[in-house]
Amino acid sequence: MTETDAGLARRLATLAGRLLLQLRDNEDTNAKALGDEGDRAANRLILDALRRARPDDAVLSEEEAADPARLAARRIWIIDPLDGTREYGERRDDWAVHVGLAIDGVAAEGAVSLPAMNACFCTAAPPSLLAENRPLRMLISRTRPAPEALAVARALGAELVPMGSAGAKAMAVLRGDADIYLHSGGQYEWDNCAPAAVAIAAGLHASRIDGSPLVYNRADPLLPDLLICHKARAAEILALVAGNA
Numbered sequence: 001m002t003e004t005d006a007g008l009a010r011r012l013a014t015l016a017g018r019l020l021l022q023l024r025d026n027e028d029t030n031a032k033a034l035g036d037e038g039d040r041a042a043n044r045l046i047l048d049a050l051r052r053a054r055p056d057d058a059v060l061s062e063e064e065a066a067d068p069a070r071l072a073a074r075r076i077w078i079i080d081p082l083d084g085t086r087e088y089g090e091r092r093d094d095w096a097v098h099v100g101l102a103i104d105g106v107a108a109e110g111a112v113s114l115p116a117m118n119a120c121f122c123t124a125a126p127p128s129l130l131a132e133n134r135p136l137r138m139l140i141s142r143t144r145p146a147p148e149a150l151a152v153a154r155a156l157g158a159e160l161v162p163m164g165s166a167g168a169k170a171m172a173v174l175r176g177d178a179d180i181y182l183h184s185g186g187q188y189e190w191d192n193c194a195p196a197a198v199a200i201a202a203g204l205h206a207s208r209i210d211g212s213p214l215v216y217n218r219a220d221p222l223l224p225d226l227l228i229c230h231k232a233r234a235a236e237i238l239a240l241v242a243g244n245a
Contacts, residue, residue: 003053004109004124005101005108005109006109006110006111006122006123006124007122007124008050008053008054008099009099009100009101009109009110009111009122009123009194010099010111010113010120010122010124012045012046012049012050012099012111013097013098013099013111013112013113013120013122013194014111014113014120015045015049016042016045016046016081016097016099016113017097017113017114017115017120018115019041019042019045020038020041020042020082020088020097020115021115021116023037023038023041024038024088024091030089031086031089031090031091032089033089034088034089035082035085035086035088035089036085038081038082038085038088038089039062039063039081039082039085040063042081042082042097043061043062043063043064043079043081043082045081046061046079046081046097046099047059047061047064047079050077050079054075054077056075057073057075057076057077057101058070058073058075058076058077058217059076059077059078059079060076060077060078060079060189060190060217060221061078061079061080061081061190062079062080062081062188062190063079063081066221068219070217071217071218071219073217074103074104075101075102075103076101076102076216076217077099077100077101078098078100078101078102078107078189078190078193078194078216078217079098079099079100079190080096080097080098080167080190080191080194081097081098082095082097083095083096083097083098083165083166083167083168083190083191084096084164084165084166084167084168086143086164087142087164087165087168092116092164093114093116093117093168094116094142094163094164094165094168095114095115095116095164095165095167095168096112096113096114096115096165096166096167096168096171096195097112097113097115097167098110098111098112098167098190098191098193098194098195099111099113099194100190100193100194100195100196100197101193101197102189102193102216102217105215105216105217105218106213106215106216107192107193107194107196107197107200107206107214107216108123108197109123109124109197110122110123110193110194110195110197110198111123111194111198112167112170112171112194112195112198114167114168114171119171121171121174121198121202122198123197123198123200123201124201126174126198126201126202126203127174127175127202129174129176129202129203129204129230130175130176131176132179132230132233133159133176133178133179135157135158135159136156136157136158136159136179136180137158137159137161137177137178137179137180138152138153138156138158138159138160138161138178138179138180138182139161139162139163139169139172139173139178139180139181139182140153140160140161140162140163141162141163141183141185142162142163142164144185145160145162146182146183146184146185147184147244148182148184148209148241148244149180149182149183149184151240151244152180152182152237152240152241152244153180155240156180156236156237156240158179158180161177161178163178166183166187166191166192166195166226167194167195169181169183169195169228170192170195170196170198170199170228171195171198173199173204173228173229174198174199174202174204179229179230179233180227180228180229180233180237181226181227181228181229182209182226182227182229182237182241183209183225183226183227184209184224184225185224186222186224187222187223187224187225187226188221188222188223189216189217189218189221189223190221191223192214192223192226193214193216195228196214196226196228199228203231204228204229204230204231205227205228205229205230205231205233205234206226206227206228207226207227207234207238208223208225208226208227209225209226209227209238209241210225210238210241210242211234211238214226227241
């Protein structure tokens with residue numbers, strides 16, 4: 001039987017994660033060199049496998065020069081082979097592998113692997129959502145907390161939860177470890193395609209912070225802001241963001 005797109009995404013995210021763990025455990029080098037090697041190795045594994053499994057699909061990866069021909073494609077795999085390179089190099093747990101598929105500009109299928117946590121989340125079988133925490137928990141960047149996120153957290157009385165990669169943050173909402181991921185500090189399509197696909201499949205809200213939809217496979221892959229939260233909370237958060245604009 002032909003492998004589904006979701007199954008392929010999960011398999012490749014898992015395989016790349018295993019490779020990254022092996023490299024991290026066997027490589028005795030500094031954080032930057034380890035991160036660079038991890039990016040290269042995971043990217044090579046995923047792209048080689050995609051060329052074999054989906055030769056007619058376009059690909060956009062953080063680690064490859066973008067091919068302008070992709071803009072005419074309906075189906076494009078959007079890859080971040082190592083999201084959270086700094087965290088990986090520092091041998092932390094909050095890094096991820098993103099394998100996403102956008103169809104007609106929409107994040108349709110994908111998987112986010114959290115290798116150091118022995119977890120992989122996929123659009124085909126997302127976990128059931130848990131109730132929001134009390135007090136609410138707001139995810140923020142470890143190094144560059146977004147002003148909008150801090151303002152919304154104050155308004156909601158939410159606890160701040162610093163964390164590394166975008167994928168790790170998005171999956172923390174899925175897991176129930178946090179409730180709101182609001183980012184405005186700049187991202188690219190590979191940072192949020194797979195996380196958004198998985199979040200939406202699980203029944204979460206995912207959009208730009210002005211409420212507009214996330215659109216993929218654009219000429220400029222910059223997709224600078226993102227909100228992932230429970231659907232019932234989205235209108236309140238979007239109104240708070242607009243009020244602080």
